Amino acid sequence: xxxxxxxxxxxxxxxxxxxxxxxxxxxxxxxxxxxxxxxxxxxxxxxxxxxxxxxxxxxxxxxxxxxxxxxxxxxxxxxxxxxxxxxxxxxxxxxxxxxxxxxxxxxxxxxxxxxxxxxxxxxxxxxxxxxxxxxxxxxxxxxxxxxxxxxxxxxxxxxxxxxxxxxxxxxxxxxxxxxxxxxxxxxxxxxxxxxxxxxxxxxxxxxxxxxxxxxxxxxxxxxxxxxxxxxxxxxxxxxxxxxxxxxxxxxxxxxxxxxxxxxxxxxxxxxxxxxxxxxxxxxxxxxxxxxxxxxxxxxxxxxxxxxxxxxxxx
Amino acid sequence: xxxxxxxxxxxxxxxxxxxxxxxxxxxxxxxxxxxxxxxxxxxxxxxxxxxxxxxxxxxxxxxxxxxxxxxxxxxxxxxxxxxxxxxxxxxxxxxxxxxxxxxxxxxxxxxxxxxxxxxxxxxxxxxxxxxxxxxxx
Numbered sequence: 001x002x003x004x005x006x007x008x009x010x011x012x013x014x015x016x017x018x019x020x021x022x023x024x025x026x027x028x029x030x031x032x033x034x035x036x037x038x039x040x041x042x043x044x045x046x047x048x049x050x051x052x053x054x055x056x057x058x059x060x061x062x063x064x065x066x067x068x069x070x071x072x073x074x075x076x077x078x079x080x081x082x083x084x085x086x087x088x089x090x091x092x093x094x095x096x097x098x099x100x101x102x103x104x105x106x107x108x109x110x111x112x113x114x115x116x117x118x119x120x121x122x123x124x125x126x127x128x129x130x131x132x133x134x135x136x137x138x139x140x141x142x143x144x145x146x147x148x149x150x151x152x153x154x155x156x157x158x159x160x161x162x163x164x165x166x167x168x169x170x171x172x173x174x175x176x177x178x179x180x181x182x183x184x185x186x187x188x189x190x191x192x193x194x195x196x197x198x199x200x201x202x203x204x205x206x207x208x209x210x211x212x213x214x215x216x217x218x219x220x221x222x223x224x225x226x227x228x229x230x231x232x233x234x235x236x237x238x239x240x241x242x243x244x245x246x247x248x249x250x251x252x253x254x255x256x257x258x259x260x261x262x263x264x265x266x267x268x269x270x271x272x273x274x275x276x277x278x279x280x281x282x283x284x285x286x287x288x289x290x291x292x293x294x295x296x297x298x299x300x301x302x303x304x305x306x307x308x309x310x311x312x313x314x
Numbered sequence: 315x316x317x318x319x320x321x322x323x324x325x326x327x328x329x330x331x332x333x334x335x336x337x338x339x340x341x342x343x344x345x346x347x348x349x350x351x352x353x354x355x356x357x358x359x360x361x362x363x364x365x366x367x368x369x370x371x372x373x374x375x376x377x378x379x380x381x382x383x384x385x386x387x388x389x390x391x392x393x394x395x396x397x398x399x400x401x402x403x404x405x406x407x408x409x410x411x412x413x414x415x416x417x418x419x420x421x422x423x424x425x426x427x428x429x430x431x432x433x434x435x436x437x438x439x440x441x442x443x444x445x446x447x448x449x450x451x
Contacts, residue, residue, distance in 0.1 A: 024340070042355070116391075208353040
């Protein structure tokens with residue numbers, strides 16, 4: 001069987017901007033709310049500035065405190081929103097279609113494998129197995145007009161990759177713990193920001209800019225620290241992706257995987273297994289198989305893979 | 315939690331339409347425009363000197379750039395090496411233009427409105443230029 005005539009439908013690897021879009025959404029919303037509230041209060045004459053004092057009705061507050069407080073509220077709210085968004089993304093089981101695919105594992109990205117995962121545990125992702133699928137399953141990978149990840153090999157060896165996520169409860173625990181930690185830290189963060197504003201003051205434009213920046217940084221740092229502490233406290237023991245018999249799966253393993261397949265924005269809107277429900281290892285690819293792996297060898301080495309689920313109509 | 319996130323969805327979908335370049339410009343515009351309007355309000359009308367303008371430009375540019383790089387790296391998990399110069403150029407241009415317009419027409423009080431708009435436009439335009447250094451892609 002080896003390589004086939006039909007080329008894979010690969011997409012160019014544009015950067016995935018979904019997490020940044022989420023941050024932008026939070027920043028834009030908070031910015032809008034704050035400016036609308038200030039605009040309305042100013043319009044009705046509730047806000048008046050005299051020297052270095054702001055009068056809200058009959059209450060007097062130092063301008064440094066106000067500048068620091070507003071900057072702190074925006075900064076803390078955006079960080080808190082971002083942490084909550086990550087938690088929602090990591091822990092939501094979205095229903096998709098049940099599919100079975102088979103192929104060779106080309107790469108495994110374990111959860112909590114980078115320094116950033118340790119510093120900001122809510123950004124950690126579930127264990128990801130990149131599976132070079134047999135050409136029999138390309139229709140599944142390409143279904144729903146999804147983005148398709150491919151290897152860099154030239155055609156005809158170029159192969160389609162399906163990302164299979166394995167649920168790691170630590171990721172979810174860390175994300176939820178971080179959201180709680182960030183929420184708890186939000187109030188002290190704003191108070192600290194207001195205190196920094198008061199300390200620096202807003203007597204000149206130079207001090208005012210400095211107060212805004214320092215207050216924003218302080219608030220963000222306090223909320224992030226709360227998220228980091230909460231995330232670490234909630235995170236449990238280490239756990240790597242395993243097959244149905246409880247054995248670790250490795251790069252080069254020939255597997256059949258069944259899972260809940262959906263198009264995921266955070267993966268360039270590609271179809272992924274979110275999450276993989278069952279994995280059967282059918283051995284390893286032969287040592288003589290060329291690297292990087294290609295579907296051509298997998299087609300030959302795994303003719304019977306045990307996938308019995310109906311395929312989508314192309 | 316899902317209920318809370320629905321409030322932010324309109325802005326997130328606007329972000330998707332703007333693309334990465336537009337979002338970087340708009341964030342820089344929010345930081346610069348929002349800060350200038352806030353300071354203008356606290357001082358009852360800003361009339362900065364040339365030195366103060368330069369200071370504000372440098373400070374806001376560095377702050378906005380650092381913040382954007384942090385967002386791209388920590389939250390977006392992007393390799394920031396190739397984004398360093400294009401994002402700096404984007405942010406510096408946005409901050410400079412907002413300061414220029416605010417100062418020229420004495421409209422610091424409106425900078426919070428036109429800041430993000432100018433930022434988004436500059437960002438989108440820069441990414442359409444066929445010059446690699448300007449393109450955050």
